[in-house]
Amino acid sequence: MEWIREYATEAWLGLAILLGVAEMFSLDLVLIMLAAGAAGGLVTSLFTELVLVQFLVAIAVSVGMLAIVRPGLARRLHTGPELRIGHTRLIGTQGTVTRAVTAMDPGEIKASGEIWTAKPYDETLTIEAGETVDILEIRGATAYVHPVPRLEL
Structure with a gap:
């Protein structure tokens, strides 16, 4: 002791x-x-x-x-930050339609400085050039988009 x-x-x-x-x-x-x-x-x-x-x-x-x-x-x-790399980083962002987007005729959007082939997420929609869209999903090299709602005054 x-x-x-x-x-x-x-x-x-x-x-x-x-x-x-x-x-x-x-x-x-x-x-x-x-x-x-x-x-x-x-x-x-x-x-x-x-x-x-x-x-x-x-x-x-x-x-x-x-x-x-x-x-x-x-x-x-x-726990750390969720790392979004590759095309998944575009999901949830917005882009601008450069060529009209329909379900039958894929158009194009510009998002994050890149041109992407795009189809509407809702197949019944037609999105005209110049519209702002939300990117909801990416399948292969095609972005599935939905138009951003606008307030009409």
Whole structure:
């Protein structure tokens, strides 16, 4: 028991380093929270020789980190922005009709500086040149579009 009191600071430091290194292999954000608890025990060992107090502080810090810090940190790390690449980046954007669009005769639209073959999403519609359209879907190299409603005064 005397050895633990004498080398408590070094033991807490070693435990914190060991848990930190183990976290690099697990990447689960649990061991790093326990390492923070060991660091709390380390700091406490600098102020008191009572091992029970050091142990209680280490447990309190570990539980607090696991309950308060880890959920938000894990959520932030595991969710990121939705990457829209290729033609899917056009879905939900608007374009301008350059050649009339009908179901029987595909027309053309200009969207994001590119010319696309287009068909109406609603096959009964005819969309004239100059109209602004929403791009709802892309199938192959054809954009399926719907006219943007305009307010008539």
